[in-house]
Amino acid sequence: MPDVMEQQDLYLSGFREQKERLARQEPAWLHRMRQEAIERFAELGFPTTHQEEWKYTNVAPLAKIPFQLSAPEEACSRCSRLSESARAPGMDSPGIRLVFYNGCYCADLSSLSDLPSSVRAGSLAESVQGRSSLLEAHLARYADYRSHPFIALNTAFWRDGAFIRIPSGVVLQHPIHLVYISAAAEVPVVSFPRTLILAERDSQLTVMESYLGLPGGVCFSNAVSEIVLGENAVVDHYKLALENEQSYHLDTLQVYQDRSSNFKSCSLALGGSLVRNEVNVVLDAEGCDCTLNGLYIAMDHQLVDNRTMVDHARPHGTSRQLYHGILGDSGTGVFNGRIVVRPNAQKTDAVQRNRNLLLSEDAVIDTKPQLEIFANDVRCTHGATIGQLDPESLFYLCSRGIGLEEARQLLIDAFAGAILERIRPAPMRSRVEETLHAMLWQGRHAEEAL
């Protein structure tokens, strides 16, 4: 069994191999950035559970897997095999859609016909060639590859991803759906999806990122998304993690908010052996509004780790966080919610809630709020709860004739529903509800049948 150190070398030598080719193809600024990122990764290494940030999430098994850094040409030939009817929720729906297969853009599966001409949405790799200065100003300027090993890896290795730019004053009617598909056969495959979204002044956008694993082999999607909101911009963001049961998904969503902008995110972590969602938001001007919601489900031996960091840097900011976790079997959940209120950020109003439902004796949840308040005129509250299904509620339902198993389902659905009802586009909500239902109840029945 190769050790972690050797595997770190695998990434380093992998970088050296493609370095020459990338240097020829890409602008110099990008190449310098990649070089710097891989150097930082070499210094940082894979995190260990001795580090506070990674205390509950052991990435050693992941670090030991000899992933193939799959070549784009190969990926593109494979994606033609992927039919439109792949199980990806939303793949069959109309609207604006960008599809990526193991980190490579698939024009055939994408749909851009509803895109207004003023809006840019497409392959990040292509955009780098075209409008380099805009990308140079924003790409990797928010997600800090200097301190975070997985952001560093993504920055060094990303091949493609989505670039979206909504110009000032444009309100996009249809949601944009970014679909990142992971697939592997005998050889484990790693991909590095990268997303950059610029929502300029007074613009409005709904975007969904789906990370979907095809059944079969071991995949690792190491994703980084950066979203920049200009003054008064409104962005509704949804993120669905639905990797297969052997796969890994580590993701950082980095958000930067300008004055009076409004950012909402709903993170749905439903599938994957190990899923880690980091959401970092900087409210870097007055009057910003930020809402982070999340639903995470860990059954079998899954581990889902959620980290939020809301940085109130300026006055009159409002943030709301509500995360619900459902942990069953030997599943493990982590919620680490950090709120920082800088000295200047007076009149901040920050609320954080985390509720967890434990469905079995072996399920585990580690929940940790972290409030760091340096201003004196603020309102900050947080709360975390951990509990089983309420016996009083179960008895009440049963006393009306509803069977115990159905009563349990009703209560669990209701608990998940408190987050799902916050998904605003109705087709998106019903697709997620269906997926969840199939996972929770059909999966459960399959196990019971064993």
Add this chain to the structure above:
Amino acid sequence: MAKETIPLLVIRNLHVSADEREILRGVDLEVRAGEVHAIMGPNGSGKSTLAQVLAGRDLYNITEGEVLYEGKNLLDKKPEERAREGLFLAFQYPVEIPGVSNMYFLRAALNAVRKHRGLEELDAFDFLQRVNEKMKLVAIDPAMKERPVNAGFSGGEKKRNEILQMAVLEPKLAVLDETDSGLDIDALRVVADGINSMRSPQRAIVLVTHYQRLLDYVVPDYVHVLLNGKIVRSGEKQLALELEERGYGWIEGEAANGAAAEGTKGKVAECRT
């Protein structure tokens, strides 16, 4: 004597404890279809325990005695089986269930009961028609239909919601646990009208109450006094008025010498013949 039908509910020498403490100490009661019984008693006498045990709450240990429902053992049935066979408990403190809409809940309940009775499940349209009709009966705001079960309801709304559930589920035996407590006079009248509209020769109603006030509106056939876990006196509706006037103290005195309990059993038997 005319041929007797089997009583709907027979409780014999029921002893129940919780946390090592005996709460019911030998309760006897017979209820027949068409009858309305009131069980009265001071706080802590065991009224709510009796109601909860009948509905199948698992917090209690039944140490002695039996309960027959339609001639069959009730106590080995699950709560949902009891409900499907026509037993209904209106809760003293209805439970709030955020995230489950009142109508979804009620339809799931009704269809579970109907399925058990071999009836077809109602579709959304037929179900709504039925509920709308019953909602008028208890003067419930139609907006409450889509609200989560009892969540954010006032005390009166919760109690009326219990009556609505009873009206929709049409039980054979309804046990109402202090459904009158905490209601203002208008809400009390609405609840009483709802209960009265449910009176039928096929149905029995057991009112568990702390106060005589409800009995001005729902006139019971029989009144029982539960004291320290035993029914110590049974009578007709005048007994309730007597209790209102004299309190429970005089019965406590009589119960102490043990003769009262024996006497009352005979009295109920007389009432029935």
